[in-house]
Amino acid sequence: MRILMLTQFYHPAIGGEERHVRDLAGFLVGRGHHVAVATVWRDGLPEREVDQGVRIVRIKGLTQRWRGLFTDPNRTHVPPFPDPGLTAALWRVIASERIEVVHAHNWLLHAFLPLKRANGPRLVVTLHDLSLACVTKSAIHRGETCSGPALRKCAACAADHYGAAKGSITLAANWMSGGLERRLVDRFLPVSAAVAVGNRLVDGPTPWEVVPNFVRDDVASPGGAGDERLAGLPREPFILFVGDLRRFKGVAVLSRAYAGLEGAPPLVLIGRNCPDTPTQWPSNTHVFHDWPHDAVMHAWSRSLAGVLPSIGPEACATVLMEGMASGRPMIATRVGGNPDIVHHDVNGLLVRPGDSDGLAQAIAALAADEGLRSRLAAGARRTVKAFMASSVGPRIEAVYRDVLDHRRPAPATAAGIGFGDLCLPGAGGEDGG
Structure with missing residues (x-):
């Protein structure tokens, strides 16, 4: 199988999500799959490299060029809407790597949505947080667990978290993109039942199943004892x-x-x-x-x-x-x-x-x-x-096989916008997305 992981941050960035994607990519390579990772480019890192058999491609978007948007210049977050620069880069990666399954792990998936085709790569999304329903991804409102989304409440949280201008744009984009995700994603993989409920997947239109995070089987035998x-x-x-x-x-x-x-x-x-x-x-x-x-x-x-x-x-x-x-x-x-x-x-x-x-x-x-x-x-x-990987990894492989065998047709339009109008010329077809 030819798989592309989408993650806004990746090794050597430190974090549980980044480590999960790296461990999953390495596990899949060990099982004989062709695996590439598309991630946002960072200063000082090569645009392409091979890490433990995984092909890493670091891509650049328009929003990442405006460093003033981000409090940490080394963590230039992807917006919850398609960045044209990232979409163009993903189209090239998908074509050159002949990808069959795209597995997204965060908001970088929005750059792939305009490329989604019924006869192109299948889209699997692991939900590591509550970003499908909550613009701050945490479902915390004024220090307490949020009771559910509401326009005025969500607008206040977005403004507190991102700033007034950025917050209103992010909120509107996340609500619109959330609707597209539910129509275009072939399988959601929430990492817990709480994530499934919090993202309102239950009784929703998109197939889903809980597949938890995992750790490597040898995680308790680390190197670097002399650190x-x-x-x-x-x-x-x-x-x-x-x-x-x-x-x-x-x-x-x-x-x-x-x-x-x-x-x-x-x-x-x-x-x-x-x-x-x-x-x-x-x-x-x-x-x-x-x-x-x-x-x-x-x-x-x-x-x-x-x-x-x-x-x-x-x-x-x-x-x-x-x-x-x-x-x-x-x-x-x-x-x-x-x-x-x-x-x-x-x-x-x-x-x-x-x-x-x-x-x-x-x-x-x-x-x-x-x-x-x-x-x-x-x-x-x-x-x-x-x-552990030996228990959870095969479950993810089974999802890939299932979405390839049971293709979920992609809608021709979304929110009145034809996806062909959003895609790059020639982006359709088996290899193009």
């Missing part, structure tokens, strides 16, 4: 948080919970600084930024337990799987896809989101009870087998 960053870790076992250091991930709740504990193990946080990252932390807290994946996995092997206190609907947290693969019990909040992975008192502990007292009690219980830790660690090792 100098590891010297900064506490010598004694510690409680470990890995992820973006942002409010959505519950780091402020974790800080309050830990500050109220006496004699607790050290707290270690490894993640990316964000605009809402706290500037002060309790004593005995160690904060590290932008570590490579191998170093993070070594940190897991030295930890006592892991914690993910997200306050919003976490989609399907790979970090929970990585901690469990390392044989560590996990403390997580009972939101989103977390309960699909962490089963209370079986492989970890679940607490209510935003409950700093409950979180503190869970940390204290694991720190004080070695027998509890050992029992939950054994449960973690058993559970994580279902979230």
Whole structure:
């Protein structure tokens, strides 16, 4: 099979989604498939290279040329509408690589929508978040879980998140593009039942099935043991948080919970600084930024337990799987896809989101009870087998085969616009998209 992955960021960018796409691409190459990845070009990186047998093509769009639109020049996000530059680049990649299946993982899929043809590549979309229904992708409104979309409410959230002008454009584009996605995508793959419900796929027009994120089978055997960053870790076992250091991930709740504990193990946080990252932390807290994946996995092997206190609907947290693969019990909040992975008192502990007292009690219980830790660690090792590449990868292959065997006709028009008018000349046909 000839497969093209679409992802706005890719290795060496750091993040769970980026790692998922790289691991999936590598798994598919190992199974004998031809795999290419189209991703947004970044300064200092080649336009084309081969990474572990995967052909990487970095493409440029018009929006990426306006660096002032982005707070981080190294993360020039793709808009929720077709960027003509990206669409033209994708057309060339699809033709030259003779692609049969396009597998999109985020808003870069919008650049492919004008190229969608009934006799062209099939389109599979993994939903890693709530972007199909929520312009901020998180379904958080004023610090609480959102009750559902509404024009005035969504406009306010978009303005707060992106700025007034950018927010209104992004909101309108995402609503319009969402309708096109539901008509043109051949199969949605939400990473959890919570993502399926949050994106309103249930009883919708597009076929879908839950396929979770996964980790490599050998994820708990990393290289890089001599990484100098590891010297900064506490010598004694510690409680470990890995992820973006942002409010959505519950780091402020974790800080309050830990500050109220006496004699607790050290707290270690490894993640990316964000605009809402706290500037002060309790004593005995160690904060590290932008570590490579191998170093993070070594940190897991030295930890006592892991914690993910997200306050919003976490989609399907790979970090929970990585901690469990390392044989560590996990403390997580009972939101989103977390309960699909962490089963209370079986492989970890679940607490209510935003409950700093409950979180503190869970940390204290694991720190004080070695027998509890050992029992939950054994449960973690058993559970994580279902979230490894050898279990999840073949399910994705089966989806590819199914969408090729049961082609879903693409509508001739959308929102009154003929797709032939949007495409480049000659973009139709078996190889052209």
